[in-house]
Amino acid sequence: MNPSVIEVEAVVKAYPRHRALNGVSFTVPAGVCMALLGHNGAGKTTLMKLLLGLTRSTAGRIQVLGEDPARADLDFRRQIGFLPENVIFHDELTGEETLRHYARLKGEDPRRRGVLLERVGLADAAGRRVKGYSKGMRQRLGLAQALLGRPKLLMLDEPTTGLDPMLRQEFYRVIQELRAEGVTILLSSHVLTELEARTDLAMILEHGRISAFGTLEELRREAALPAVFRIRTRDPEGVIRSIGGEAEARRVGDAEVELTTPVEEKMVWLRRLMEAGMGVEDVEIQLPTLDHVYAHFGSDRRDNPEKKESP
Numbered sequence: 001m002n003p004s005v006i007e008v009e010a011v012v013k014a015y016p017r018h019r020a021l022n023g024v025s026f027t028v029p030a031g032v033c034m035a036l037l038g039h040n041g042a043g044k045t046t047l048m049k050l051l052l053g054l055t056r057s058t059a060g061r062i063q064v065l066g067e068d069p070a071r072a073d074l075d076f077r078r079q080i081g082f083l084p085e086n087v088i089f090h091d092e093l094t095g096e097e098t099l100r101h102y103a104r105l106k107g108e109d110p111r112r113r114g115v116l117l118e119r120v121g122l123a124d125a126a127g128r129r130v131k132g133y134s135k136g137m138r139q140r141l142g143l144a145q146a147l148l149g150r151p152k153l154l155m156l157d158e159p160t161t162g163l164d165p166m167l168r169q170e171f172y173r174v175i176q177e178l179r180a181e182g183v184t185i186l187l188s189s190h191v192l193t194e195l196e197a198r199t200d201l202a203m204i205l206e207h208g209r210i211s212a213f214g215t216l217e218e219l220r221r222e223a224a225l226p227a228v229f230r231i232r233t234r235d236p237e238g239v240i241r242s243i244g245g246e247a248e249a250r251r252v253g254d255a256e257v258e259l260t261t262p263v264e265e266k267m268v269w270l271r272r273l274m275e276a277g278m279g280v281e282d283v284e285i286q287l288p289t290l291d292h293v294y295a296h297f298g299s300d301r302r303d304n305p306e307k308k309e310s311p
C-alpha cells in the first residue's frame with residue numbers, strides 16, 4: 001500500500017451557526033486520483049481549504065504530506081498545486097506574464113512556463129492578453145499555474161465547470177498524464193458520470209458528512225441499485241403472470257412491462273423471459289448509471305441559500 005498523502009481524522013469545521021464539516025475521516029494514498037463529490041454547500045471547498053491550510057479546523061486531525069497544513073511553511077505550499085473554483089487573473093497580462101507572476105509568488109523557476117503552457121495547450125496563445133481568453137483557456141491557464149514547481153499533490157476545485165465536452169476530455173487527458181507521473185490528485189465535481197474510469201477513488205459529501213467513499217465499483221456495489229427491464233410485449237398480463245411475484249413487475253401502457261431485478265440476476269431473468277415467450281418483441285435492460293449511484297448517496301442536491309464568502 002502506498003503511503004498516505006492525506007490523512008483526515010474526525011475533522012469538524014464549525015461556523016457560528018453552521019457545521020460545514022461534521023466528523024470527517026479518510027485517507028488518500030499517494031499517486032491516486034480522487035474525486036470529491038457533493039451538492040452545493042456539502043463542504044467540498046471547505047475541505048480543500050483545510051487541506052491547503054487556508055482555514056483551521058474546529059476539531060480533529062489533518063496531515064497532508066506528513067504535515068499539519070495549518071502550521072506548514074512555504075516549502076510545504078510549494079509541494080501543492082491548487083486551482084480554485086473561480087480563478088481570476090489580471091486581464092492585462094499575457095498568459096506567459098501571468099505564469100511568470102505566479103512563479104515569482106511561489107518562489108519557482110519561471111523558465112518552465114513555456115513547457116507548462118505547451119502542456120495545457122496554450123503555447124500559441126502565450127503572448128495574448130488574458131482578457132481575450134475564453135473560459136476554457138482561463139481554466140487551462142489556471143491548471144498551468146497549479147503545476148508550477150512540479151507539485152506532489154494537486155487540488156482542483158470544480159476544474160471542468162463550464163467547459164465544453166471536448167475541453168473536458170482534453171483537461172482529463174492532462175490529469176491522466178499527471179497521475180501516470182505519480183502526482184496525487186484531488187478534484188471536486190458535481191458530475192459523477194464524467195469521472196467514470198478517470199478516478200481511482202470517489203468520496204461523496206452530504207451536509208458535511210461522508211455518505212460514500214471507495215472506488216466507483218465499490219460505490220456501485222454498496223448502492224446495490226437494481227437493473228430495470230423494459231419489455232415490449234403483445235401480452236403484458238401474461239408476462240406479469242409468468243414473473244409470478246418473484247420480482248417487481250408493473251405494466252407500463254398497453255404493450256410494455258417494467259421488471260426490476262437485482263443486477264446480478266439479470267441473465268437469469270432474461271433467459272426466463274425468452275423461454276416464457278408471451279409475445280415478447282423487445283427487451284431493453286437499463287443498468288444503474290453513476291448518476292443513479294450519486295443520487296443514491298447524495299439525495300439532497302438543493303442549493304444552500306446560506307452560503308457565504310470567507311471572511
Ligand code: ATP
Pocket residue numbers: 015016018019020038039040041042043044045046047085304306307308309310311
Ligand atoms: P459548492 O459546490 O456550492 O461550491 P461546497 O461543497 O464547496 O459547495 P462549501 O463552500 O464548503 O460547500 O460550504 C459548506 C457549508 O459551509 C455551506 O453551508 C456554506 O454556507 C458554509 N460556509 C462556507 N464558508 C463559510 C463562512 N466563511 N462562514 C459561514 N459559513 C460558511
